Amino acid sequence: MLFSDVIGLGPLKLNLTEMVKKNRLSHALLFLGKEGSGALPLAMAFAQYVVSIPAAAPLVPDLFGNLTPLSTDGGFVAPEDIHTLPAYQRAAQLMHPDLHFTFPVFPKKSGDKPISDDYIAEWREFITSYPYGNVYDWLQSIGAENKQGNITAEECNRIHHQLNLKSFESETKVVLIWMPEYLRKEGNKLLKLLEEPPAHTLFILVAENEEDILPTIISRCQLIKVPAPDSHEIEAALIQRAGADPVRAAQIAGICEGNYREALQLLQHAENDWNSLLREWLNATMKGGPVHQLKFAEEMHKIGREKQKQLLKYFIHLLEQSIRIKIMGIQQVMLGDNERDFAERLNKITSVSQQEAIVNELEKAIYYIERNANAKLLFQALSIKLFYIIQHKSVLLVS
Numbered sequence: 001m002l003f004s005d006v007i008g009l010g011p012l013k014l015n016l017t018e019m020v021k022k023n024r025l026s027h028a029l030l031f032l033g034k035e036g037s038g039a040l041p042l043a044m045a046f047a048q049y050v051v052s053i054p055a056a057a058p059l060v061p062d063l064f065g066n067l068t069p070l071s072t073d074g075g076f077v078a079p080e081d082i083h084t085l086p087a088y089q090r091a092a093q094l095m096h097p098d099l100h101f102t103f104p105v106f107p108k109k110s111g112d113k114p115i116s117d118d119y120i121a122e123w124r125e126f127i128t129s130y131p132y133g134n135v136y137d138w139l140q141s142i143g144a145e146n147k148q149g150n151i152t153a154e155e156c157n158r159i160h161h162q163l164n165l166k167s168f169e170s171e172t173k174v175v176l177i178w179m180p181e182y183l184r185k186e187g188n189k190l191l192k193l194l195e196e197p198p199a200h201t202l203f204i205l206v207a208e209n210e211e212d213i214l215p216t217i218i219s220r221c222q223l224i225k226v227p228a229p230d231s232h233e234i235e236a237a238l239i240q241r242a243g244a245d246p247v248r249a250a251q252i253a254g255i256c257e258g259n260y261r262e263a264l265q266l267l268q269h270a271e272n273d274w275n276s277l278l279r280e281w282l283n284a285t286m287k288g289g290p291v292h293q294l295k296f297a298e299e300m301h302k303i304g305r306e307k308q309k310q311l312l313k314y315f316i317h318l319l320e321q322s323i324r325i326k327i328m329g330i331q332q333v334m335l336g337d338n339e340r341d342f343a344e345r346l347n348k349i350t351s352v353s354q355q356e357a358i359v360n361e362l363e364k365a366i367y368y369i370e371r372n373a374n375a376k377l378l379f380q381a382l383s384i385k386l387f388y389i390i391q392h393k394s395v396l397l398v399s
Contacts, residue, residue, distance in 0.1 A: 054077065106148065354389055
């Protein structure tokens, strides 16, 4: 994986390159980024880059006896040129002998003490096909179902053993630990190693939630915050990489909030016309009465949780655009014709405080859907709340 395979993050890629070029690389880096931001593919590209670059140029005496590099640039190879090196071919296939991976796994049967190497074939396939996936996607891909993932004490012992061995071909041995949130108390086994690793060793930790990582691990790492790509970068990636229709790509980019995983999920359901479905819902809510509200709730119950969440997120997106239109004006907000018409209609029937109240209700509904709430009851109750917020201009229901 190359830096060019990672969406956006140009300034951060440049900073990482400069760290290598100027030999300012810490022995432990913590890449911290929200789901879908690209923290894992960026860390993977950087790890492959580090193990692929040749050793620094040898020092030779000059005319005055001073030791200087044989080449003026110290043997530095830029990330965009790394694919030409033989070592990169092995790193790109996740088979480089000095590149090691640790990630959450689960025991296949009672009494098992699994380590990451037990799932390395599945890991290679997952990273190759779904680099922006989250830990849920990974655990489902290896058949975990409802079982919890974990980074075991045996895995920590394996890391100790690997780092006590001499490097095979790279100057630097790299250990990439994905989701250190799953280390729990087992992470204490790594504290001494993180603080004083063997020479020419680089730890790269990749996490989503700083609060769930042992503070003693965070204190031993250089924190690198990975921002989410902006909507224009997500839109371009959907068009160029996923073959999305430009109109649909723009719509999805506005909803996913920089989460490329979420964008791909939305694209899988591109056949759904969320705008029409949302109009149908509001007509049933405001004009149809209880019978039509119940019918719509029954329809939503059948479509599945992912589509339910996507409809609610799309509604939140339009409400946010409506508020922007009121504050900034219609010319300052980029929307398609259908979305612009819908947003303007929302502004005619609701105030900003009502729109904020509706957003709060929709966000709570998404929270409950993710926790397996009964969709029929949820959408019926949500329709009633929306009716009172809009028709009676009441925002007391959200308190």
